[in-house]
Amino acid sequence: MWLTLFIAALAAFVVFKITLIRYRRRRYPEPHYDWSQINTDDVSFPQGFHWGTATAAHQVEGLLSNNWTIHEVDKGLEQSGQACDHWNRWKDDFQLLSDLGITSYRCSIEWSRLEPEQGVWDDEALQTYSAMIDELLARNIRPILTLHHFSHPHWWEAKGGFADKENIATFVQYCERVFEALSDRVDTWITINEPTVFSTMGYGLGIFPPGRRSPRLTLRVMRHLMLAHARVYRSLKTKRPEAQIGLAKNVTLFDPHNRWSPIDWPLSRLLEWFWNGAWRSGITKGKMLFTKIPEAKRSLDFVGLNYYTHVLTGLSIGSLRKLKFPKREQEVATEFGYPMYAEGLRRAIEFLAPMGVPIEITENGVADADDSLRPEHLKRHLWVLSQAMKDGYNVRSYHHWSLMDNFEWAEGYSMRFGLYHVDFETQERTLRASGELYKQIISSN
8 A cells, every 4th residue: 555655656746747847848948949950141130220349448448447457466367457458549449340330339438547536537538538439420330338347446446336335326426427528429328237247256256356255245236236227327317318328237048957957947047036037126126136226117228138148057057267167968168168059149138028128239249269159159149139130029239249359357368259359469450250250241231
């Protein structure tokens, strides 16, 4: 009798398990395409679609002094130094944009350059940014300005940065001053780049400045970043209601490493919620990480999507520090360690679509020093994007990361994302084959 009951219970458990796994696989699909059967040249984009590239100030301008330069020294990392010397070569670099046929350029303002000491404002530096805007407009290139792209003044970091709620007022004042100077010509603004990356890498894993490792601080900074974005959004909209103000969100997908594992499934869903879902809840509901942030509700005119990959999650998730992640058999590993998973771009768009605002793809690219993977990476992602737009998703732009090789944060100069190769000894820029391909795609569309 007991044996019969045991067998019956075991059979019931197996049936339940199979049913549950099938439900999970239907509810959280992880599609993979047979790319050998897809013509990735078969793409089309609507009139007015913006073709762009992107950079960030600390990664290209050179000779800065901010929270990152201090972190580079403190952690013994490769130092950014002269970077791409873009601060002195920006006019020539803007010609590279025109040579590609770019119609939209996403770049960032370096707060530490404008306010090197608290209360000391460098008007000459602001005039240089203003001249950059004028030059882009003269070339019929739409500027998208990011107000905070991972870097800020060291004096503000010393006060606690985003970890101290009282510092948000100072950040808002900086944003207001830049906006007042440039918003007569700049229509599209991004308040903060990748808030989840900034908080997790800086306060959870300790890889970004300030190099802390505290779950408590990580959650606090995530909430404060949401609050800072919301306050900047509300303030700037009162000054110029017609301005389009958004936020750039890195949407990394989390899938169970073992699709049949009772551990990998809930862990992947938890990470998906922490990385993506909690942030979306803050914008759509004004609630984030069990905290009410009412100012954040509907504080977007558009959302910037930075998409790179998915992470296979389980008991063995890989190593970010060693740049080694698990991948599916059919996937190709990139030099950054994560797999190329173009199918995920559609899933990332679908995740953002319920927010009800237009999507600007503000970053998408791959580290590829010899340019052997980037052409295929570009074609696959643009094919996925084209299909999504044909199905009605409201995507207004695509910005390839990056215009040229630059300083890749904790990885220094080892990771090359550029459409243009940069010789950092001579500062010579050379168009890669992938850059020529992108130019042709832009011309054809």
